[in-house]
Amino acid sequence: MSEPTDIDSNDDEAFAEATLTQAIENQIENDEPPAARATLNKLTLVGYEREDILNLMAHVLAIEIDAMLAEDRPFNGEWYEAALRALPELPPEADQGDE
Secondary structure (H helix, E strand, C coil), X not given: CCCCCHHHHXXXXXXXXXXXXXXXXXXXXXXXXXXXXXXXXXXXXXXXXXXXXXXXHHHHHHHHHHHHHHHCCXXXXXXXXXHHHHCCXXXXXXXXXXX
């Protein structure tokens, strides 16, 4: 049997990225939370490409999901919306906590 390779890791990373991006697309389409569509509109107006915007938003979602898992707590929608609205400035990952 062969040992795990970087290919497996790359496949997992690509799957996670695609899943997060699809979640962001769903949020925009459903206008839930409203900050998702507002962030897309704001960053589009200042010249960001849609793919870059989705990547930024997916990064914010990933930070919140990581924090949920690490802290064994529910999704912090208030922090998430504030972090989306602050884009293109990315939140410090360690400073995410219970605001």
